[in-house]
Amino acid sequence: MTPDVALDGSGALLLETGRTAHFLGGERALAAKLRELARRLGFETAIGVAATPEAARVLARAAPAGERFAEGDDPRPALAPLPWRALDPPAAIADAFAFLGVRTIGELLRLPRAGLATRTSVAFVQQLQRMLGELPEPLERIAPPFRFERALELPAAATHAEPLLAAARRLLEEAAAELQAGDRALVSATITLVPLDRRRAGAQEGLPAIELAPSEPTRDAGLLLRMLGHRLERERLAAPVEIVKLAFDHVVPRRAGQEPLFPGLSGREGARDRDFERDAAALRDRLAVRLGEARVLRAELLDDHRPERAFRLHPHASAARRAAAADAASSDGPDAAARPLAPRTADHAAAGARPLELEAPPRPVLVEADETGRPRLLRTGGRARVLRVVRGPERIASGWWDGADVERAYFEVEAEDGARLWLFRDLTIDPARDPADGTRPAAWYHHGTFL
Amino acid sequence: MRAGPAAAPRSAARAGLARRCELGRLRAKLAELERAQHRGARGPDAAPPRPEMLPTGFPALDLALGGGWRIGALNELLVATESGGCGAGGCGVLEAFLPALARPHAEGAAAGARHLAWIHPTRLPYPPALAQAGLDLARLLLVRPAGTREQAWAIDLALRSGACDAVISPLHHLEDAALRRLQLAAEEGGALGLLVRPAGFARSPSPAAVRLEAAPLPSPDPRRRLLVRVLRCRAGHDRAAASPDPLTLEWSRDPLDEPAPAAPAGRADAAARLALAVGA
Numbered sequence: 225m226t227p228d229v230a231l232d233g234s235g236a237l238l239l240e241t242g243r244t245a246h247f248l249g250g251e252r253a254l255a256a257k258l259r260e261l262a263r264r265l266g267f268e269t270a271i272g273v274a275a276t277p278e279a280a281r282v283l284a285r286a287a288p289a290g291e292r293f294a295e296g297d298d299p300r301p302a303l304a305p306l307p308w309r310a311l312d313p314p315a316a317i318a319d320a321f322a323f324l325g326v327r328t329i330g331e332l333l334r335l336p337r338a339g340l341a342t343r344t345s346v347a348f349v350q351q352l353q354r355m356l357g358e359l360p361e362p363l364e365r366i367a368p369p370f371r372f373e374r375a376l377e378l379p380a381a382a383t384h385a386e387p388l389l390a391a392a393r394r395l396l397e398e399a400a401a402e403l404q405a406g407d408r409a410l411v412s413a414t415i416t417l418v419p420l421d422r423r424r425a426g427a428q429e430g431l432p433a434i435e436l437a438p439s440e441p442t443r444d445a446g447l448l449l450r451m452l453g454h455r456l457e458r459e460r461l462a463a464p465v466e467i468v469k470l471a472f473d474h475v476v477p478r479r480a481g482q483e484p485l486f487p488g489l490s491g492r493e494g495a496r497d498r499d500f501e502r503d504a505a506a507l508r509d510r511l512a513v514r515l516g517e518a519r520v521l522r523a524e525l526l527d528d529h530r531p532e533r534a535f536r537l538h539p540h541a542s543a544a545r546r547a548a549a550a551d552a553a554s555s556d557g558p559d560a561a562a563r564p565l566a567p568r569t570a571d572h573a574a575a576g577a578r579p580l581e582l583e584a585p586p587r588p589v590l591v592e593a594d595e596t597g598r599p600r601l602l603r604t605g606g607r608a609r610v611l612r613v614v615r616g617p618e619r620i621a622s623g624w625w626d627g628a629d630v631e632r633a634y635f636e637v638e639a640e641d642g643a644r645l646w647l648f649r650d651l652t653i654d655p656a657r658d659p660a661d662g663t664r665p666a667a668w669y670h671h672g673t674f675l
Numbered sequence: 676m677r678a679g680p681a682a683a684p685r686s687a688a689r690a691g692l693a694r695r696c697e698l699g700r701l702r703a704k705l706a707e708l709e710r711a712q713h714r715g716a717r718g719p720d721a722a723p724p725r726p727e728m729l730p731t732g733f734p735a736l737d738l739a740l741g742g743g744w745r746i747g748a749l750n751e752l753l754v755a756t757e758s759g760g761c762g763a764g765g766c767g768v769l770e771a772f773l774p775a776l777a778r779p780h781a782e783g784a785a786a787g788a789r790h791l792a793w794i795h796p797t798r799l800p801y802p803p804a805l806a807q808a809g810l811d812l813a814r815l816l817l818v819r820p821a822g823t824r825e826q827a828w829a830i831d832l833a834l835r836s837g838a839c840d841a842v843i844s845p846l847h848h849l850e851d852a853a854l855r856r857l858q859l860a861a862e863e864g865g866a867l868g869l870l871v872r873p874a875g876f877a878r879s880p881s882p883a884a885v886r887l888e889a890a891p892l893p894s895p896d897p898r899r900r901l902l903v904r905v906l907r908c909r910a911g912h913d914r915a916a917a918s919p920d921p922l923t924l925e926w927s928r929d930p931l932d933e934p935a936p937a938a939p940a941g942r943a944d945a946a947a948r949l950a951l952a953v954g955a
Contacts, residue, residue, distance in 0.1 A: 511829060614897050640893060644765050674765055
């Protein structure tokens with residue numbers, strides 16, 4: 225009926241009909257059509273038609289189950305007989321009206337403005353001015369979400385990946401052109417493979433659907449095609465596929481950056497810095513699609529002295545997943561306790577040397593120590609290796625607040641051939657005391673290797 | 676002075692040597708001119724070209740390699756596994772070379788964008804130790820493929836993508852054809868590929884541009900020692916002082932570590948004493 229539709233609070237719509245009412249047979253015919261349309265959808269409507277949005281609101285409020293019209297440009301004649309309750313004023317102002325003894329809007333409008341502003345509020349007077357058209361009221365048009373759905377029928381039912389990829393390439397290139405034209409980038413899309421027998425039945429559930437979710441919003445058809453290729457390598461088609469469908473799930477507005485002035489000349493080296501980020505994101509996406517998101521990880525350091533908890537690994541997350549996680553993380557969860565550590569190298573220089581490989585969990589070993597508690601001999605696999613302490617002891621006692629408290633003395637030791645290990649002695653276990661049942665809890669552990 | 680027959684071979688040899696030196700100098704000059712011309716031909720927006728060699732951090736080793744690690748190629752580290760049982764276990768080879776490998780190859784904003792990738796199904800490095808070696812953890816990418824086939828695929832993809840400065844992967848057996856593919860991938864992507872393999876693979880053929888064999892050495896003081904032998908090194912900028920003798924590398928993470936007074940100060944030129952300070 226009109227391209228200009230705005231949302232007005234909950235349960236109300238503002239339509240600007242000035243341009244289209246003529247083609248639909250006038251305002252009354254348009255209102256009747258609107259009422260009919262809403263009734264079919266299950267809604268009861270109150271319609272107000274006037275020259276200004278505020279006046280239309282007032283008219284609609286005054287006509288709970290019908291229509292009210294204000295002909296012409298001046299809504300005053302239609303508004304005058306209405307009770308002032310149709311203005312929906314706040315309670316304080318409503319009391320003022322009762323005190324003043326006004327009953328209709330017409331009486332209200334006859335009162336001097338300055339005095340009215342003092343007795344009610346400036347905002348209320350401005351509302352009146354908007355209603356009469358003395359002040360403008362700009363509205364924001366709602367735009368329907370960008371939808372893209374295309375299907376391509378294959379010339380013959382496909383059992384291999386190549387014809388599927390060829391069809392997908394055409395769809396993706398068309399999609400990329402659409403995204404480019406609309407200055408948008410894709411966050412996630414779904415490719416549905418419709419097999420032979422389903423087409424007749426028309427059922428849409430249970431179809432094999434592949435979600436393409438790159439880690440950064442992108443317009444690159446090549447990247448999406450490669451991601452699809454990796455997924456298809458992993459999957460097996462249950463039935464020959466006849467139709468390939470592409471549907472966008474989520475797009476965001478994105479403007480293109482500037483291209484370099486001499487692209488051909490510079491080749492790979494001439495790419496801007498932004499392209500390095502894009503290449504890195506594309507690499508992570510392709511690895512994650514083929515291997516699985518849990519197998520592509522980034523690391524961050526945590527503020528914890530216990531070595532096994534001094535870091536955290538993050539699996540790869542697509543852009544959609546990251547946005548959802550960001551929304552969820554705004555509330556404090558149990559993970560909020562472990563704060564990430566700003567990786568300033570100076571801090572770690574003070575922390576003591578760390579091995580390049582950690583044994584998780586620490587492996588109990590048989591170590592003989594001398595009287596000062598320093599390890600001297602390591603017995604593994606029937607051999608005894610003489611140890612020399614290079615650095616140590618480094619005492620780490622921490623974690624009493626979450627129940628996983630540790631009290632350890634760490635030693636960097638070198639074996640006779642030059643290999644270096646990271647051992648610790650659990651200080652909570654007293655080796656001198658022998659429990660009655662003869663079992664001795666391990667006091668020494670191998671926690672890391674200095675690769 | 677003597678123009679007898681005995682002098683002739685010596686002067687001829689000297690002339691030959693002089694000519695070779697001259698040729699070497701001319702070749703280097705030509706390469707430099709070509710590089711300068713190629714650089715000028717790029718647009719004004721172009722990023723500076725990526726270097727071809729990465730210094731290892733040990734001058735004696737750089738001399739033996741004719742520059743350092745080869746960027747845009749595979750480099751192999753063959754590590755003598757000790758009888759203790761862990762793979763690259765404890766000999767110090769990664770600790771020695773990681774500070775140099777962790778540095779980004781390019782300057783400016785591109786420095787932070789390219790990854791250092793570690794690819795192995797089960798073994799993962801300890802991030803705080805990587806941070807101590809000077810790596811910016813935002814650049815670290817850990818990949819855990821399911822098996823050897825996926826590992827080879829992941830290394831190939833990472834090398835080829837151009838999004839990695841370095842790709843480090845402990846590896847055991849891999850077919851010759853697959854290794855050659857990795858070498859080509861490194862050339863295409865301009866990445867430094869480092870394969871860490873058990874020393875038993877020293878005999879199997881490999882297309883790697885640089886092959887080093889490393890074994891741990893005991894050390895009387897806190898500084899660590901490593902025995903390194905250059906098995907192969909492709910021609911680089913400077914003429915590689917190819918010496919079959921093994922080098923002893925010494926380093927320490929802590930700049931305050933002093934060598935023990937009993938250590939012989941006048942060791943042969945093969946020893947390179949360099950303190951790699953943390954974060955320096």
